[in-house]
Amino acid sequence: MLLFFSLILYKLQSLKKTLVIFAHPYYEYSTANVELVKAYEGIDNLHFKDLYEEYPDFHIATFRERKRIKDFERLIFHFPLIWFGLPSLLKLWIDEVFDMNWTSEDDHPLLNKDAVIIVTVGGKKDNYSEKGLYETTIPDLMKPLTLSLKVNSIEVKEIIAIHDADDLKEAELKKNSEEIKKTLQIP
Amino acid sequence: MTENSLAMTTLIFLGAAIIMVPLVRKLGLSSVIGFILGGIIIGPFGLKLTGRDSDDIMHATEFGVVMLLFLVGLEMEPKKFWKIRKKILGMGLSQMLITMTALFLVFYLADWRPDHALVAAVCFALSSTAIVLQTLKEKNIFRTEAGESSFSILLFQDISVIPILALLPVLAKRPEDHEHQLLLQYLPDWLQPFSIILGVLLLIFLGKFIFVPFLRYVSRSGMNELLTASSLFLIIGVSELMASAGLSPALGAFLAGVMLANSEFRHELESQIEPFKGLLLAVFFVSVGATINFYVIMQDPMFIFTTTVVVLLIKFMVLLGIGKFFGLKTDQNFLVAFALSQIGEFAFVLINYSTNLYLLNPQLNAQLMAITAISMCVTPVVLIINEKFLEPKFMTVEEDVSDDSEPIKKRKIIIVGFGHFGSTVGRLLHVNGIQATVLDNDSQRVNLLKSNRFKVYFGDATKPGILRSAGAETADLLILCLDNPEKNKLILEYARKNFPQLKIFVRAKNRLDAYDFYNNGVDNIYRETLGTAVDMAVDILKATGMRSYAARRLGKRFMMIDKAMVRKLAKEQLKDKVSFTVNESLEREAELLAEDSQSFDESQWSDNEDI
Numbered sequence: 001m002l003l004f005f006s007l008i009l010y011k012l013q014s015l016k017k018t019l020v021i022f023a024h025p026y027y028e029y030s031t032a033n034v035e036l037v038k039a040y041e042g043i044d045n046l047h048f049k050d051l052y053e054e055y056p057d058f059h060i061a062t063f064r065e066r067k068r069i070k071d072f073e074r075l076i077f078h079f080p081l082i083w084f085g086l087p088s089l090l091k092l093w094i095d096e097v098f099d100m101n102w103t104s105e106d107d108h109p110l111l112n113k114d115a116v117i118i119v120t121v122g123g124k125k126d127n128y129s130e131k132g133l134y135e136t137t138i139p140d141l142m143k144p145l146t147l148s149l150k151v152n153s154i155e156v157k158e159i160i161a162i163h164d165a166d167d168l169k170e171a172e173l174k175k176n177s178e179e180i181k182k183t184l185q186i187p
Numbered sequence: 188m189t190e191n192s193l194a195m196t197t198l199i200f201l202g203a204a205i206i207m208v209p210l211v212r213k214l215g216l217s218s219v220i221g222f223i224l225g226g227i228i229i230g231p232f233g234l235k236l237t238g239r240d241s242d243d244i245m246h247a248t249e250f251g252v253v254m255l256l257f258l259v260g261l262e263m264e265p266k267k268f269w270k271i272r273k274k275i276l277g278m279g280l281s282q283m284l285i286t287m288t289a290l291f292l293v294f295y296l297a298d299w300r301p302d303h304a305l306v307a308a309v310c311f312a313l314s315s316t317a318i319v320l321q322t323l324k325e326k327n328i329f330r331t332e333a334g335e336s337s338f339s340i341l342l343f344q345d346i347s348v349i350p351i352l353a354l355l356p357v358l359a360k361r362p363e364d365h366e367h368q369l370l371l372q373y374l375p376d377w378l379q380p381f382s383i384i385l386g387v388l389l390l391i392f393l394g395k396f397i398f399v400p401f402l403r404y405v406s407r408s409g410m411n412e413l414l415t416a417s418s419l420f421l422i423i424g425v426s427e428l429m430a431s432a433g434l435s436p437a438l439g440a441f442l443a444g445v446m447l448a449n450s451e452f453r454h455e456l457e458s459q460i461e462p463f464k465g466l467l468l469a470v471f472f473v474s475v476g477a478t479i480n481f482y483v484i485m486q487d488p489m490f491i492f493t494t495t496v497v498v499l500l501i502k503f504m505v506l507l508g509i510g511k512f513f514g515l516k517t518d519q520n521f522l523v524a525f526a527l528s529q530i531g532e533f534a535f536v537l538i539n540y541s542t543n544l545y546l547l548n549p550q551l552n553a554q555l556m557a558i559t560a561i562s563m564c565v566t567p568v569v570l571i572i573n574e575k576f577l578e579p580k581f582m583t584v585e586e587d588v589s590d591d592s593e594p595i596k597k598r599k600i601i602i603v604g605f606g607h608f609g610s611t612v613g614r615l616l617h618v619n620g621i622q623a624t625v626l627d628n629d630s631q632r633v634n635l636l637k638s639n640r641f642k643v644y645f646g647d648a649t650k651p652g653i654l655r656s657a658g659a660e661t662a663d664l665l666i667l668c669l670d671n672p673e674k675n676k677l678i679l680e681y682a683r684k685n686f687p688q689l690k691i692f693v694r695a696k697n698r699l700d701a702y703d704f705y706n707n708g709v710d711n712i713y714r715e716t717l718g719t720a721v722d723m724a725v726d727i728l729k730a731t732g733m734r735s736y737a738a739r740r741l742g743k744r745f746m747m748i749d750k751a752m753v754r755k756l757a758k759e760q761l762k763d764k765v766s767f768t769v770n771e772s773l774e775r776e777a778e779l780l781a782e783d784s785q786s787f788d789e790s791q792w793s794d795n796e797d798i
Contacts, residue, residue: 059743 015045015184016073016114023051023079023090032120032165033080035173039180046184047072051089058089065097070109075154076184077145078118080165084134084141094148103151110152116183117142117156120165128161158183199236200473201466203229208469218325219318219472220567223560226476251467252317252532253426253440254460256345259320259338260444261457268445271339278336278509279343282527286312286505293497302358306541307555309351311498315531316341316437317468318566322526333519336510337526345437348533355541386429390439393425394446402452406630406645418459451633451645454626458652475532479560483553495558499565503528518578525573529566530559601626601657602666603648603678605636608694608715609668623666624657649674651681659686667693672700679707698753705757714753721746 020040024033027050040048055061069075079087086094102108119138127133128141138161139146146156160183162168162176203225211221229236287308294304319337328334398421405417422440429439447453484491503524510520535556542552600616600623602609609625616623625643627633636643646653648669659665665682667675675693682689692711695701704712725742729735 057743059740059747061747 015043016187017071018043018046018074018076018184019069019072020046020048020076020078021051021090021093022049023077023087023093025052025082025087025089027052030080030120030165032162032168032173032176033078035170036118036120036162036177036180037078039177039184043184051093052087055089055093058092060093060096062096065093066099066109069097073113075113075115075149076118077115080120081122081138081141084136086145091144094145098148098152108152110154114155114157115149117145117159118162118180118183119159120162122166123163125161125163128163157186197470199229200226200470200477204469204473219321220564222469222472223476223564226473227479228476229473230477230479232479232481250423250426250436251464251469251471253436254422254464254467255317255320256437257422257425257440257444258457258460258464260441260446261448261453263445263448265445265449271335274336274339274513275343278513279340279347281509281512282340282505283312283344283347285509286502289501289505290498293501302546303551305358306355306537306546309354310534310537310541310555310559311502311530313344313348313531313533313537314341314502314527315529315563315566316345317471317532318529318563319526321468322567322570328522331519332515333522333526336513336515336519336523340506340523340527342441344531344533345441348438348537351537352540355537355544355546358546386439387442389428390425390442391446394443398443398447399450399452402450402456402645403630403634406452406455411647411650414455415459418456419463421456422460451630451643454624454644454653454656455646457656458646458650461652461656471532475535475560475563478556480553480557483550484557484561487554491554491557491561494554495561495565498530498558499528499562499569521573521577522570525569526566528569529562532563534559599662600624600664600666601654601659601662602668603627603654603675604667604669604694605632605643606668606670608670609666610636612666612668624662626653626657649677651685654678654682654686659689662686662689665689665691667691669694672696672703676700676703676707679704679709683708698756701753702757702760705754706761717746717749 022037024030027033037048040046077090079090082088085091098110099108102110119142121128121138123134128136128138130137139159142159146159149156160176160179168176204222207225207228208218208221211224212218227233290308290311291304294307295301299307319341323334323337401421402414402417405413422443425439425443426436430436447456506524506527507520510523515523538547538552538555538559541547542549547555600621602613602623602625605613605625605627606629609627613623613625622642625636626646626648627636627643628645628647630645633643633645644657646657648654648657654665659682665686667678669675669678672695675695679691679693682691690711691709692713693704693709695704695712695714697714697716701712701714721742724745725738728738728741733741
């Protein structure tokens, strides 16, 4: 028993220095995300960045972002799927913060990082498949993001898609929260 | 020492108050008990410092009660007054009737003469508006259910003083043995109800068509003293008018207050009258203490004390029963019952009046006066017992009391200054359904805005009292939009000292003001010369051929750098304790320009914290 607890303790301590980049243009109308972001509450070594709250006028403090991102070991991109893509501010944030020249440099702020993508989706899971309504998959739709990360040598550890996000019951949301918490811990 | 001048006696009274109140407050008691104790000490039984005058002074300072009611009226808009009408009628009427009946029965059974018993019962059914309201204000429970119930009952009692005054002469007819010519000096009974209606109608008319235009006229002169004078003129005028119409001045003042509660002068009047009220009430309570006739008590102490206890008990039980019937929560109910169990200051008036009518003999008069005064002194003690021993027992209900029963809630945002700048701020809030309390000292503007459904009040916020009466103690945000930076600074410093919970947003003219504000601990500073100038520069950049998006981005970036710089320079200014001369500020300007070329260098990103 003691061993078990010390294992958990060890695991908690070993949580990578994490930056959650959360982007939600209509957070006040969201039911799922309000519940899901609670997974990040009170966790050491984790910084939660709410983009739409921090940059309401879409003017990103690029230099500051670049400087701060350096220290993190894991980036978590958490957002709703909007018109089959990233929320525009998140896209803008990547445009501004990531520098094209970095792909050819040996030393840049995005070194030594991995990433997790958590995306909430309004539609049914079945629609997002090769043979489904939209004839495409979530990982495909995430390509612009995953490729941007990849060329900057950031490994995408996991893509978690949460479907039917507007109709999830509390129990289901709890389950998703647990999944997010577990993902935070992966080495 | 009986030949003291009125001023001398007043001096002694105030002295007693000044010495006793801080002492009593230190012991955690209400200031009322301090005043009364002070009165007892300087009174004929103590240091014998007061002469015959104390009676006169008590009557003179009864006016404090009138002012208190005026202020209460000011806090109560007619709509809210209408909302608690059921409470006023239900709780008030039942309290008066049941208490009167119970007291009469007890006195009658104790072998008092029926007429004595009736007069005493009527007088003793009343509670003390002054003590209770003062206590409610001190405990800051005016807006709770208990506060509202107490207030409703007191209001009904104040109203019922009028018919009682009319009833007493009728009562006096019954014993055949006394002369009747005294009665003829008073109004015939049938005229009484008529005069009440007339008086109230007159007041409503005055409030609507005379008071506000009058105050507007005065405020346009821009002289502060004149406004103080007219506030006093108004309140004294109303009470005199009511008195001559056969109405209680207190009721008149209350109604005048209600009539003015919706006007833009509400906060200004409040802060003007407040000091006078405090002064008069202090002297009033001291004189209550000083008029307690201990010789009468000594003659028959048992009678006095048993009667006091019986009266307090009966009033307490009746109030408790009514509270229960009207669904008050237990702790609130106890508070109301304890708070209203004393006999009120109107009893002094009624007892003296009855003696004039030969309803009471001087001996009984003195005894009843003593009982009244003692019961008043007991109230603060009883309330402490309630607070220390009973309230903790019912504490569980305390929590939901605070949030669900606040009918007289004040606005959370205060905007000071509603010129071109402030009104723009206010309009954006307004269209989003956020109501703010607005203070402005341009009466013409205030008048204009009021008609557009803005909650605007007339008042000079640089005067300390105004902010408080606008509700700064409970407000969350203070928005300073005055044109004059010095005035903004003055209010800012005062607000930060006295209302530390306020989050302050301030308008600044230029960078130099901003330094001051930053160093005063304010973070939300809005330089009117920054945003618009940058907007203009952005448009000029566009006109020179730059793409709009690039121009906008550069403008934004410039603004962020500028704000960061000002913050930095403000700290330096604080360190060096310098204030900039024109020349120095030009130098700083040059420094800023030099800094700009650095900050805009793309390769410098790792050195810049703020952009």
